[in-house]
Amino acid sequence: MQNIHYKNTTLFSSRLIYGCMRIAGDNSAQDKAKGKLAIRAALDAGYTHFDHADIYGDSHCESLFGELLTELKKETPAIREQLIITSKAGIRRDPQRYDFAKNYIINSVESSLQRLNTDYLDMFLLHRPDYLFNAEDVAETFMQLQSSGKVKHFGVSNFSPSQVSLLQSALDEPLLVNQIEVNIHNITSLTDGTLDQCQQLGITPIAWCPLGGVAYPAWGNTFSTADEQRIEIELAQQAKKYNCLPWQLILAWLLKHPANISPIIGSTTPERIIAAKQALTIAYSHADWYRLLEARNGYAQP
Numbered sequence: 078m079q080n081i082h083y084k085n086t087t088l089f090s091s092r093l094i095y096g097c098m099r100i101a102g103d104n105s106a107q108d109k110a111k112g113k114l115a116i117r118a119a120l121d122a123g124y125t126h127f128d129h130a131d132i133y134g135d136s137h138c139e140s141l142f143g144e145l146l147t148e149l150k151k152e153t154p155a156i157r158e159q160l161i162i163t164s165k166a167g168i169r170r171d172p173q174r175y176d177f178a179k180n181y182i183i184n185s186v187e188s189s190l191q192r193l194n195t196d197y198l199d200m201f202l203l204h205r206p207d208y209l210f211n212a213e214d215v216a217e218t219f220m221q222l223q224s225s226g227k228v229k230h231f232g233v234s235n236f237s238p239s240q241v242s243l244l245q246s247a248l249d250e251p252l253l254v255n256q257i258e259v260n261i262h263n264i265t266s267l268t269d270g271t272l273d274q275c276q277q278l279g280i281t282p283i284a285w286c287p288l289g290g291v292a293y294p295a296w297g298n299t300f301s302t303a304d305e306q307r308i309e310i311e312l313a314q315q316a317k318k319y320n321c322l323p324w325q326l327i328l329a330w331l332l333k334h335p336a337n338i339s340p341i342i343g344s345t346t347p348e349r350i351i352a353a354k355q356a357l358t359i360a361y362s363h364a365d366w367y368r369l370l371e372a373r374n375g376y377a378q379p
C-alpha cells in the first residue's frame with residue numbers, strides 16, 4: 078500500500094483510508110462479525126487509517142471498532158501506534174443541526190475515545206460546517222483537546238475554501254485534511270477552489286463515497302439513464318485497455334488529481350477492500366482522464 082505524509086507532522090497514512098460508517102450494519106451479531114472481518118481484511122491489505130464519526134451507526138461503529146482493537150492489542154501489543162484513528166463530530170440530532178459548541182465537541186470526543194478504546198485520536202475533524210461557528214472559539218476548543226492529549230491533529234469535512242481559510246486564520250496548527258464528497262457525479266471541488274486550496278496549503282483532500290454515481294447512486298443523484306450509459310460505455314472501454322474493473326478506474330480518476338486525493342473505501346466486502354488497491358497501480362493517462370470527464374458531462378470540453 079502506498080503511504081502519504083501529512084505535511085508538518087510525523088503522520089504517514091495509507092493512501093486508501095478505510096471508512097467505518099457501515100461496519101456495525103444493523104448491529105446484529107452477524108453484521109458485527111462481518112464488520113470485524115472487513116476491518117481485519119483492511120489491516121491485512123495495508124490500510125493503516127480508519128475513519129469514524131460519533132454518529133456512525135448511532136455510535137455502534139466506534140464501539141465495534143473499540144471491541145476489535147481490544148482483541149488486536151492482545152495479538153499485537155503495539156498495534157495502536159501503527160494506526161491512524163480519525164473521528165468526527167459536529168452533527169447533532171433532535172433537531173438535526175451542526176454545532177461546534179465547545180462543551181458539546183469536547184464531550185463528543187471523550188465519548189468517542191471511550192467507545193474506540195483509545196486514549197487519543199490521531200485526527201479530529203469537524204463533520205459539517207456550523208454556519209454559526211466562531212473561529213476563535215473553535216481554535217480554543219482544539220487547543221484544549223490537544224493540550225489534554227486527547228487529539229493530536231485536526232481537520233475539517235465538507236468545508237468550503239473560505240470556511241477553511243477562516244478557521245485556519247485563527248489556528249496556529251495546520252488543518253491537515255478536508256474530507257469532501259468527490260466522485261464522478263459530484264465534481265464541485267474541481268471548480269469551486271476546494272482542491273486548489275488543498276494543493277496550495279498542503280491539505281490532503283479525503284474523498285468520501287468515491288464510487289458514488291457508478292457503483293451506487295451518489296447523494297442527490299442527478300444522473301439520467303443516458304448519462305449513466307455514456308459513463309458505463311467509456312468505463313468499459315477503458316477497463317479493457319487498463320485490464321482492470323470499471324470501478325477501479327473511477328478510483329484511478331480521483332488518484333490522478335495533483336491534490337493527492339485519498340479515497341475512503343467503505344465497502345464491507347473483503348474482496349472489494351483488497352481489490353481497491355489495484356487502482357494505485359494504474360498508470361492513468363491525462364487523455365483518458367478527460368475522456369471520462371467528457372462521458373460524464375455529455376459534451377466535449379470547449
Ligand SMILES: NC(=O)c1ccc[n+]([C@@H]2O[C@H](COP(=O)([O-])OP(=O)(O)OC[C@H]3O[C@@H](n4cnc5c(N)ncnc54)[C@H](OP(=O)(O)O)[C@@H]3O)[C@@H](O)[C@H]2O)c1
Nearest residue numbers: 096097098128234285286288292324341342343344345346
Ligand atoms: N464526511 C462525510 O460527510 C462522510 C459522508 C459519508 C461517508 N463518509 C466516509 O466515507 C466512507 C465511504 O463512504 P460509503 O461507505 O458511503 O461509500 P463506499 O465505500 O463507496 O460504499 C458504499 C456502498 O457501496 C457498496 N460498494 C462499495 N464498493 C462497491 C463496488 N465496487 N461495487 C458495488 N458496490 C460497492 C458497499 O457495499 P458492500 O459493503 O456490500 O461492499 C456500500 O454499501 C464512510 O465509511 C465514511 O467513513 C464521510
